[in-house]
Amino acid sequence: GAVELGPYRHYMQKEIFEQPRAIADTLEGVQSVVPELFDGVEGDAAWRVFKEIDEVLILACGTSYYSGCTAKYWIEGLAGIRCNVEVASEYRYRKSVPNPRALVVTISQSGETADTLAALRHAQGLGMTNTLTICNVATSAMVRECKLSYITRAGMEIGVASTKAFTTQLAGLFLLTLALGQSKGHITEAQSDAYLEKMRHLPLALQAVLALEPQVVSWAEDFARKENALFLGRGIHYPIALEGALKLKEISYIHAEAYPAGELKHGPLALVDSEMPVVTVAPNDELLEKLKSNMQEVRARGGVLYVLADAHTNIENAEGMHVIRMPEHYGVLSPILHVVPLQLLSYHTAVARGTDVDKPRNLAKSVTVE
């Protein structure tokens, strides 16, 4: 093929390791966060649209849907704009209340996913003309049909399970948050510059996370022998837990579910025993103390915890508690780093189980029919 595998065993592994480069490429040429970054191929001006809109509606499928779920926390929390995220295949078939002032944002690696395109057209049909796509293929239908666009530079993604497309989407969505926040006067130029500076360090931070691979391999040896797994996160890391569970299902065929940790007691706790590994995304944020008590609930039922903690999180390895320490705490950008060990976990678990990692059964890279 045109894309060489190089020293890697699978495209998925190669693409996981390309993420520092993919993020760097996506940020290249971004001198400062200005609306022009999102101008459309037909020359539509983003600044005019950004002034007009009062809400964001994100439509996507699969992994792209989870990047949208993550962005909701940024768009509401930092830009101060109401944001809803919908699975494209549901949105297109339900009666909804259109807001002509909404910015409709589609997220798609391929730009050709049938359900996402149909959802976009459905929104347009309801009178929502302010459309923007975060897309990895500049020549796709999605880019042609949306007024505004941001092209991620992940490069061609071959593994069916999306990895570098996801993290570059997050980078694009974070830039969108900054641009929208500035248009609405919620984020100052100085704050925006400071965030952009922080983003420029992501490639290095990602390298440091990728260096944790040997530790993830040892987790994967345990997971390869399980049939179920639970993923927990809170706040902005809940969508990361969802993405971790999706990745594990897709390529290792292990049944996995993700829950916001506060919901544990409302159901999934009943499933927890020594055969249920529980992955916990536990960055040092304002929800950490709550998360720790959720973790104790798991331990008390004999569940084995696999914890991604970061700097200054005082969670230590112990009986039934395996900790991988992330290099540093990355604040609001932390989801971009925490997803990487989860990608590696699903990858190495699948390799240990001998599945066809790059072409998992029953799945397609791009679903262009309904």
Ligand code: G6P
């Ligand atoms: C398929 C792929 C997923 C992808 C989803 C959405 O299900 O297997 O990896 O996340 O489609 O694709 P898109 O190209 O719209 O991001």
